Amino acid sequence: MFTRILIANRGEIAVRVIRACKEMGIKTVAIYSEADKNALHVSLADESICVGPAPSQLSYLNQDAIISAAVYSDCKAIHPGYGFLSENANFADLCTENGISFIGPSGKVIREMGNKDEAKRTVAKAGVPTIPGRENITDLKEAEAAAEEIGFPLLIKARSGGGGRGIRKVEKMEDLKSAFSTAAQEAKACFNDPALYMEKLLTEVKHVEVQVLCDAQGNIITFPERDCSMQRKHQKILEESPCTALSAVQRGKLMKSARQAVRALGYVGVGTLEYLLDQQGNFYFMEMNTRLQVEHPVTELVSGIDLVKWQIRVAAGIPLSFAQKDIITSGHAIECRINAENPLKDFMPSGGTVSLLHIPGGPWVRFDTALYQGYEMPLHYDSLIAKLIVHAQTRQEAIRKMQAALCETVIEGIEHTALFQADLLAEEAFENGTYTTDYLTRRSL
Numbered sequence: 001m002f003t004r005i006l007i008a009n010r011g012e013i014a015v016r017v018i019r020a021c022k023e024m025g026i027k028t029v030a031i032y033s034e035a036d037k038n039a040l041h042v043s044l045a046d047e048s049i050c051v052g053p054a055p056s057q058l059s060y061l062n063q064d065a066i067i068s069a070a071v072y073s074d075c076k077a078i079h080p081g082y083g084f085l086s087e088n089a090n091f092a093d094l095c096t097e098n099g100i101s102f103i104g105p106s107g108k109v110i111r112e113m114g115n116k117d118e119a120k121r122t123v124a125k126a127g128v129p130t131i132p133g134r135e136n137i138t139d140l141k142e143a144e145a146a147a148e149e150i151g152f153p154l155l156i157k158a159r160s161g162g163g164g165r166g167i168r169k170v171e172k173m174e175d176l177k178s179a180f181s182t183a184a185q186e187a188k189a190c191f192n193d194p195a196l197y198m199e200k201l202l203t204e205v206k207h208v209e210v211q212v213l214c215d216a217q218g219n220i221i222t223f224p225e226r227d228c229s230m231q232r233k234h235q236k237i238l239e240e241s242p243c244t245a246l247s248a249v250q251r252g253k254l255m256k257s258a259r260q261a262v263r264a265l266g267y268v269g270v271g272t273l274e275y276l277l278d279q280q281g282n283f284y285f286m287e288m289n290t291r292l293q294v295e296h297p298v299t300e301l302v303s304g305i306d307l308v309k310w311q312i313r314v315a316a317g318i319p320l321s322f323a324q325k326d327i328i329t330s331g332h333a334i335e336c337r338i339n340a341e342n343p344l345k346d347f348m349p350s351g352g353t354v355s356l357l358h359i360p361g362g363p364w365v366r367f368d369t370a371l372y373q374g375y376e377m378p379l380h381y382d383s384l385i386a387k388l389i390v391h392a393q394t395r396q397e398a399i400r401k402m403q404a405a406l407c408e409t410v411i412e413g414i415e416h417t418a419l420f421q422a423d424l425l426a427e428e429a430f431e432n433g434t435y436t437t438d439y440l441t442r443r444s445l
Contacts, residue, residue: 001316002026002077002101006070007045009081010060011370012387013292014041017079020308029073031066033059035378040370047073054380060084063091067098077101077315083382086291087114103315105269105290112265113288116159117197123273123285126264128257131276131284133199135159143180146198147173153201156180158187165190167234169201202284204436206277207231208243210258211299213307214267215314221322222255223299224329228274229437230424232347237440238421239295240334241302243277244395244433250281261288270296270311276437294337294387297366301333301391332395334402338369338386340377342415350415351379358410364391365405377414385416395433399425 004027007014014030018041021028030045035054042048049069052059059065061084070078078095080086086104093107104110113119117135124130134146136159147154147170156179158166166187168179180196188194211223227243228236246254258273272293275283296307305327314320341347357373369386371377377385388405392398406422427443429435 001318002312004029004046004073004075005077005079005103005312006031006066006073006075007041007079007081008060008066009079009084009086010036010039010041010381011384012368013081013083013294015044015370016368017081017308018044020306020312024309024312026312029069029075031060031069033380035380038376040372040375049073054378056084056381063088063094066091067094067100070095070100071098075100077103077312079103079312080291082291082294087289089114101315103269103312105267105271109265109267110290113271113290114160116157116287119288120285122264123261123288126260128261128285129283131199131202131286133197135197137196137198138194140177140180143176143196143198144173147176150198150200153203154198155201156183156196156198158183158191158193159195159197160187160191160193166196202276202278203438204279205229206243206245207236207274207286207437208246208254208277208283209272209274209293210254211293211296211307212258212262212267212271212273213305213310213314213320214262214269214271215320216268216317217319219320219323220259220262220267221320221324221327222258223305223327224302225251225254226295226298227433228295229435230430230439231437232440236295236337237417238334238336238424239298240332240395240398241298242329242332245277247281250277250283254283257283257285261285269314270307294384295335297368297387297389298333298335301364301366301389302329302331303327304330331391331393332398333389333391334398335387335389336402336406336418336421337384338388338409338411338421339383339417340385340414341383341417343417343420345415347417348415349379349383351377352414353377354411355413356410357412358408360388360405360408362401362405365401366390367409371411385411385414388418388421399431 006029028045030048051065085091089107089111092102095102168183213221366389390401
């Protein structure tokens with residue numbers, strides 16, 4: 001087992017990993033930018049090292065500085081959290097070259113799954129259904145030919161994309177040229193890879209994902225699925241588990257599909273396979289995230305398994321101590337992402353000093369955050385400031401518990417989305433579970 005781990009991240013996920021390490025008796029080293037010198041994860045870690053100025057490119061994405069910090073602090077492992085370098089194949093390779101364990105899959109697997117063209121080919125070979133589309137499109141002529149073959153409406157996506165970046169919806173051929181150009185530009189700017197792929201746009205679908213955990217001995221665990229269909233501009237807003245739209249038969253097929261995919265990959269670590277579920281009950285593989293997910297707490301609450309601890313253990317070569325038959329879905333969990341944004345001003349990012357903070361409590365209420373009273377929140381990074389997660393025996397109980405917890409949440413000094421989330425939970429489409437990925441788009445019309 002590792003004795004010291006460097007956490008190459010910030011915010012609530014850095015705090016989450018530090019807490020898991022403390023419970024495991026593992027020393028932690030935090031990295032931070034100059035803007036984060038007073039951040040909570042810096043004070044919670046056993047040691048902290050500044051790796052650069054505020055811009056991410058000069059700090060949390062500065063691979064050489066992070067490796068140097070790990071070597072200097074005698075860390076034999078790096079936990080990347082999510083975002084930043086968590087799905088960077090070159091960084092995983094760099095860790096290996098320097099004798100440091102990357103707590104995640106190999107660079108080879110990250111590269112294979114990060115390239116969406118390659119990912120679809122890989123899982124298709126394993127018998128996993130995929131969305132009809134065309135791969136590796138580099139110019140407008142190829143895009144026009146692909147559009148004729150696929151049909152409208154369709155989506156243009158960045159080959160190396162993620163987080164909703166580099167995606168354009170195209171309704172007709174006349175709109176293709178502009179959408180293709182802007183998607184390529186955004187893909188180049190965000191991922192340094194302008195290549196695109198195109199796929200049929202499935203409408204009125206659920207976004208359902210399967211959490212997997214695999215050890216180096218070949219053991220594979222699939223966890224209760226998560227419904228991540230409540231989205232705004234391709235960004236998840238809240239998640240729940242299990243998904244009310246799945247039958248037992250569909251669930252069995254979905255879990256089998258996920259196991260086939262990760263077995264074909266020889267996958268080791270935690271990961272998530274994302275699918276679209278249509279109105280007829282058919283599901284299609286969309287992509288795989290080769291890292292810990294923001295929404296992992298809902299899976300932890302319905303399964304009773306600490307995913308972060310087991311992610312660390314399997315990275316250290318420790319085999320799983322439980323089998324698939326031991327994973328039993330218990331009750332229902334919901335997570336609301338609370339962002340420092342103003343819903344009344346088109347979700348404009350908000351910064352400032354947290355003048356008052358009251359965290360909701362009670363049985364089976366969890367609040368993952370890096371906030372504290374008096375914290376001055378920088379505007380340099382992602383707007384996610386907290387995750388509120390609840391668990392109850394039934395979905396209706398979980399909804400009521402979440403509504404109560406959101407109303408009890410007090411964060412003064414910055415604008416945030418807690419009350420916006422409470423309003424969503426009260427809407428009929430959420431209460432009956434029929435909401436789909438385009439719900440908020442249609443709702444705002």
